[in-house]
Amino acid sequence: MENDQERLLNEVTSGDYKYGFHTDIETDTIARGLNEDVIALISAKKGEPEWMLEYRLKAFRIWLKMKMPAWAHLKIPEINYQDIIYYAAPRQSAKLSSLDEVDPELIDTFNKLGIPLEEQKRLSGVAVDAVMDSISVKTTFKDALADQGIIFCSFSEAVREHPDLIKKYMGSVVPSGDNFFAALNSAVFSDGSFCYIPAGVRCPMELSTYFRINAANTGQFERTLIVAEEDSYVSYLEGCTAPKRDENQLHAAIVEIVAEKGSEVKYSTVQNWYPGDKNGKGGIYNFVTKRGICKGDNSRISWTQVETGSAVTWKYPSCILKGNNSSGEFYSVAVTNNHQQADTGTKMIHIGKNTKSTIVSKGISAGFSQNSYRGLVKVLKGAENARNFSQCDSLLLGDKCGAHTFPYLEVDNRSAIVEHEATTSRIGEDQIFYCNQRGISTEDAIGLIVNGYAREVLNKLPMEFAVEAQKLLQITLEGSVG
């Protein structure tokens, strides 16, 4: 049994990163380093208006005065921010009108990744805005969406074509000086997605963007902004896979969601950046600021995430529950293996009356990894009848890994009911024995148990993602029996 487990563990952990390939596409990069000239250059390359450059420079000046946060339960080697290329775009001269005009090698990359761009267009009804190294290559289904007045385009396009909306909403949820990584992103963000759902519109399809880091030594700094007007609905999917690379790559993204009165936004993520090899070498550093505001009454924001990748994950998708009767949800599965480190969780800020928040976090640690949940539930004085329920469970697979829980509950209103519960345990030997007895191998049993353990969260994912997420869980964990 012990040997079996060893062997399985080795098999899985020595297996190469499934999505670790590198596509040779000519990329347009600029020199390493960060200063006001570089920012001006990025802004110029993207043909941005003056006000956008001003916004970037302001953020940069704030960033210069900030220090990298050290409070997370993470050990991060010092990052030299002057040794990073802040802009890389696949070289593309003319705008493309059909898939045929897309670089065939690029299409090939997507196919290897299992993103059937053309198929999806025809069959699945998922609009894919494929972001490859910071520039949107192709947006599909745009016309179908435009009919309903929905704007779904790359961020740079939105800056050019919808400046009023960008000016109004950009930085309204995550101000440029919010934190070190948000300031960095605000200064150098490369591209991202913009999504606007007009009042009363229910977005007819799941919107999805696949992010991919491709060129070597480039940080990717996306920015996503989702605005849902009154009584609208949208479900947004974000998935990440990144090719294998030896040096650590920096990833600092911002996602902002504005939910007006009666609207609902569902944001789902499957994150599978390259986690580094089994000795902890390489891997992506993932520092993400995600925040949504339930601005109007009866609005609702739901975050669902499956985190399996990245060497370091620093990510706290949050909800500001400002409108009365608004609700926020956070469902998370975070899996760490080998030398991965994750410090993830959420913040629920209750401001409006009758606001409700639900937190379900499932952490799974294996190998030498460290997996932490860090969350804040804050009930402000005026938040009458606020209700929160948090559940944070950790599963340990191996005796060299760690699972930690750091919840913060700050309650300033007596009518609030705030509950937090957490458990930490390992897979019971009796459970594995039970499966073995019925002819299920230990490896399959672990997969079964882990999937069952994470089911509560996986169920929240849209169909398209649920399948991929389950596969990811299996890839990351199978065989890592403690």
Added chain:
Amino acid sequence: MESKVNRSAEINERFVDLFQTSRGRIERNSSKLINSFRSSAMDRFRELGVPGKKNEAYRYTNLEPWFGSNYKSFFVPEPEDFGAAEDFRCEVETLDTHTLILLNGYFPTSNGGIIELPDGVKVGSLARASEIFPEIVESHYGKYAVDGTDGLIPLNTALASDGIYVYVPAGITCSKPIQIINLVEATEDIMVHHRNLIVVEEQASVDLIVCDHALSPRKFLTNAVTEVYVGPSARFDILRVQNEHNSAGKITHTFIHQERDSIAGSNNITLHGGLVRNSTYHRLNGEGAEANAYGLYLADKWQHVDNFVNIDHAVPNCTSKQLFKGVLDDFATGAFNGRIYVSQDAQNTRAYQSNNSILLTDDAHMDTKPQLEIYADDVKCSHGATVGQLDEEALFYLRSRGISAVEARLMLMFGFAHEVIASIKTAALRDRIDNLVLQRLRGELSRCATCMINCDNK
């Protein structure tokens, strides 16, 4: 921002000055062994300072108004002060205890400093004990009170000159609980640093009751450190009852070091106090050890109660349990910061933690931070925290049976608090505390008018 930094630097500087100017007086009242720790402790304090809000462990407690205040004199007792302390007697009805009094952090030395109880149990002044039993004190003093970030511990080591010493020899079960009454009384605002050492040898057993009282209506600040050694298969329980007034600041640090198969319990019952901060550390250093940390806090007016607990599972096969409950009224604020730390090889650990608070008014505030830090896989750990209000349905149930609203609320609060009290093993003591809490909830208990053992100051 800058002024804040300057302010805390100024406060720290004042303590450094205080140490330098009063060192002679402090050392005269203490022993050579204890004095030998002072210089390095002061160096450590210089590095750490009084914990500010940036210190994660003090995130919800602002010490500045307490440490920034001017305490007119650094108190060193005169012989006549002990006369007053000796007049202070406790009437014990159903509970029989050995009673010791600590006045402003000093043990009255007029009776020789050490009292011999039956079976070789010794209680008395720590300063005196370190002269008479240097080998015992030397092997324990300063060994357990270790916290990397808390500047108040080295500050205590540098400034404390005396405290209580309790020694229970191997195999002895101390039949009567030992009761320590901490009194602060002065005509001026004073600050007290005292240091206690409790040694419970192998297979010994003892109950300790600590009562904190402030007698005169001055501003007081206490910064106490208690080190406890619980030997193999020994049993130790500490019950702390805090009943001070709103101008009294009480900061206690209790370090309980547990060897194999030992059982140790700590219970902090906070009834009154302007600022109360109890830091309780259990270190499970031997296999099979069991730690139980309990706390109950009832706060109103502008009081602030902060309970910090750290259970360190250093070895396999240990069990721990934490239960902290509180009711916050008026403008009171509460904080709970509990941590379960399971080291890498501490397999087969069972650790549970729970914190429940009730807010009675819109101005009451509760911050809670239960934490799990786990590095071993074969563990069963859980924690839970709730903040809420009295159950409307339960209230309705009681009202529908003809119980008045006031009485119904009282019953529910008492029932809520009783779970902590129920952990007290001695029946007589449990009844006393029940009674005290009931009185406290009714608002009948003022200051230390009614101590648990009916003390009355003659």
